[in-house]
Amino acid sequence: MKIIIQRDRLIQGVNDCLRAITSRTTLAILTNIKLSVEKNGLILTGSDSDISIETFIPAEEAGDEIIEIKQTGSICLKASLFSEIIKKLPQDTVELEVKENYLTTIKSGKSEFKINGLNANDYPQLPTVEKDNGYSIPVDLLKTIIKQTVYAVATTETRPILTGVNWVIEDGKLTCAATDSHRLSKKVIPFITKEQKINIIIPGKSLEELSKILIDSAESVEIFFTKNQVLFKSKNIMFYSRLLEGIYPDIERLIPPDTKTTIVLNTKDFLKSIDRASILARENRTNTVLFTSNNEMIEISSFTPEVGNVVEDIQASQFNGENLKISFNARYVIDALRTIDDEETIIRFTGIMRPFVLKGAGDDSITQLILPVRTV
Amino acid sequence: MKIIIQRDRLIQGVNDCLRAITSRTTLAILTNIKLSVEKNGLILTGSDSDISIETFIPAEEAGDEIIEIKQTGSICLKASLFSEIIKKLPQDTVELEVKENYLTTIKSGKSEFKINGLNANDYPQLPTVEKDNGYSIPVDLLKTIIKQTVYAVATTETRPILTGVNWVIEDGKLTCAATDSHRLSKKVIPFITKEQKINIIIPGKSLEELSKILIDSAESVEIFFTKNQVLFKSKNIMFYSRLLEGIYPDIERLIPPDTKTTIVLNTKDFLKSIDRASILARENRTNTVLFTSNNEMIEISSFTPEVGNVVEDIQASQFNGENLKISFNARYVIDALRTIDDEETIIRFTGIMRPFVLKGAGDDSITQLILPVRTV
Numbered sequence: 001m002k003i004i005i006q007r008d009r010l011i012q013g014v015n016d017c018l019r020a021i022t023s024r025t026t027l028a029i030l031t032n033i034k035l036s037v038e039k040n041g042l043i044l045t046g047s048d049s050d051i052s053i054e055t056f057i058p059a060e061e062a063g064d065e066i067i068e069i070k071q072t073g074s075i076c077l078k079a080s081l082f083s084e085i086i087k088k089l090p091q092d093t094v095e096l097e098v099k100e101n102y103l104t105t106i107k108s109g110k111s112e113f114k115i116n117g118l119n120a121n122d123y124p125q126l127p128t129v130e131k132d133n134g135y136s137i138p139v140d141l142l143k144t145i146i147k148q149t150v151y152a153v154a155t156t157e158t159r160p161i162l163t164g165v166n167w168v169i170e171d172g173k174l175t176c177a178a179t180d181s182h183r184l185s186k187k188v189i190p191f192i193t194k195e196q197k198i199n200i201i202i203p204g205k206s207l208e209e210l211s212k213i214l215i216d217s218a219e220s221v222e223i224f225f226t227k228n229q230v231l232f233k234s235k236n237i238m239f240y241s242r243l244l245e246g247i248y249p250d251i252e253r254l255i256p257p258d259t260k261t262t263i264v265l266n267t268k269d270f271l272k273s274i275d276r277a278s279i280l281a282r283e284n285r286t287n288t289v290l291f292t293s294n295n296e297m298i299e300i301s302s303f304t305p306e307v308g309n310v311v312e313d314i315q316a317s318q319f320n321g322e323n324l325k326i327s328f329n330a331r332y333v334i335d336a337l338r339t340i341d342d343e344e345t346i347i348r349f350t351g352i353m354r355p356f357v358l359k360g361a362g363d364d365s366i367t368q369l370i371l372p373v374r375t376v
Numbered sequence: 377m378k379i380i381i382q383r384d385r386l387i388q389g390v391n392d393c394l395r396a397i398t399s400r401t402t403l404a405i406l407t408n409i410k411l412s413v414e415k416n417g418l419i420l421t422g423s424d425s426d427i428s429i430e431t432f433i434p435a436e437e438a439g440d441e442i443i444e445i446k447q448t449g450s451i452c453l454k455a456s457l458f459s460e461i462i463k464k465l466p467q468d469t470v471e472l473e474v475k476e477n478y479l480t481t482i483k484s485g486k487s488e489f490k491i492n493g494l495n496a497n498d499y500p501q502l503p504t505v506e507k508d509n510g511y512s513i514p515v516d517l518l519k520t521i522i523k524q525t526v527y528a529v530a531t532t533e534t535r536p537i538l539t540g541v542n543w544v545i546e547d548g549k550l551t552c553a554a555t556d557s558h559r560l561s562k563k564v565i566p567f568i569t570k571e572q573k574i575n576i577i578i579p580g581k582s583l584e585e586l587s588k589i590l591i592d593s594a595e596s597v598e599i600f601f602t603k604n605q606v607l608f609k610s611k612n613i614m615f616y617s618r619l620l621e622g623i624y625p626d627i628e629r630l631i632p633p634d635t636k637t638t639i640v641l642n643t644k645d646f647l648k649s650i651d652r653a654s655i656l657a658r659e660n661r662t663n664t665v666l667f668t669s670n671n672e673m674i675e676i677s678s679f680t681p682e683v684g685n686v687v688e689d690i691q692a693s694q695f696n697g698e699n700l701k702i703s704f705n706a707r708y709v710i711d712a713l714r715t716i717d718d719e720e721t722i723i724r725f726t727g728i729m730r731p732f733v734l735k736g737a738g739d740d741s742i743t744q745l746i747l748p749v750r751t752v
Contacts, residue, residue, distance in 0.1 A: 111652055115684035227513045276464045276487055308491035
């Protein structure tokens, strides 16, 4: 293997793969990045065996030479070391050459590194995913869906299945849902579905990494599913994630069909108000804030013995139904409100000990559900 | 105590005091910030008993009212809580009022906090430092001196005295020196001295915090010394630090008077080259880089078994004396070069196992000395 490559493109490709590489792995070779030079470009691969990322740097792009390929071949190099070296090299181009015994030279200007590599054949095979019969989704929409659902996954492994987001594709809809059993997020969008129903659970961590690696654009990502893997394929990036096994709980029965009180509030004012109240609520460890309606006049308050209390008033723009007093975890409401882009938020309450629902006033695609806290 | 104050000014003042406040203190009241309203403004105080910071916010500045003072008085409030509250309040002004039993209301718009405070009389007295017969130094120069010396203090407490910077004022000079016994930095500037010689040791941590709190400007800072305290006084900030007790080692005898080899190198190229070589050197734990001269042609290299090696060439702009091969800790040379603003750096060697000296080519005020590493 021997190439001369534009340094900035190499850095970008390596950075993308680094998202999948961790030093806390039981399989030593996975601390490496795999480089494979083929006739038309360089493929970089990183993996922690849950997530695998493959990026492709073409030899030529729009008539410009990105890589001068002198000899094809492949090598595995310690990812953290290789990444730091190429970031600090003095010139705009880098020469990479694999010599005897996997010794790899990295040359740029008057700087020359010789690094011991490993046989690329020892690197684990990526999952086999057939790249036909896929689904297509715009990058921006995919990132929005992730943002609006992934925050609600469980962060503890008590019920591993709840650390993932449930994706269901059927009847012309994609439904994504997450819950940690205290709160729930659900997003539904119209989707071109196929004959076969898809019902899978994608680890929350995979979706977060996917969201970071995808550059905002109007381009589309293709999605392919197998029994235990999902592949997100964009122009030059293949992102594989294993799926969680098991049956996701039926979330529809958790969403209350009836409503006793409906309140419409300015999203930002409400968010800031809860955020301030939570300064004191956090001191209390339970992070509990009290929400009291007196028709349009809403009072947000929190009391922590020995520290103090806080009282805030906000004016609702609409109020329908019974007045109520309800306590909730400030963190859950803050997380939910941060995913709402609408100027106004609708809150539907069904009783003081029953879950309540938040939605953007102009957006029926998201449902954010929160369980209240029982206070004495 | 009752005032209405501009929120941004209050936040700035509190932020400055927070630099001295730590939650890891044995004296519980020091987790508080002290507020004292006097006729002409508000004094804020924070302290960890090593460092104490007092900031003053005037009631009026350039004809603008900063604080409306309704009643003088004082209170202690939990610093982290108070700081977070004022940062998140909705309006540009804040009303602070101390009521019965030190209960303090913090009001802004429709947000109202009631926080339990503590009696300000229980807050420790700041050190008494007589504010006459001080020394004056421009802020920019003070910050440069700190930057060029403090990096070399010891970070372990084996010899506590080495965690400080030695300041000596005599014979028309201020000499600041720091050493961790592997490297040494010395800065000498012309200084208006007084009859009495000053020879003190200021904790490195204090100087670092002082440097962060001072805003770059051509204004001057006044410095006052007592036996065990130093006070840096700028326009609205008083920064107190305790001094380290003991006798600082005589550093002059460590600086070699003779020179066997003198080399002049481009500062940035040399720094980047050592920085790259240290990527591999760090893998070796000793962080050792080898410097080999062949007249003007300098080779920087590092070898770590099992990982690999790196070789870099740089061209010296001047070379005088004997050729040499010397090993050193890359970190020490990087730290020293970062304090040199000159385009070129002069290195003076006196032998392969003797300390070498780095200086900016056009700056005789700094001496950076480094002990080489014995390699087999």
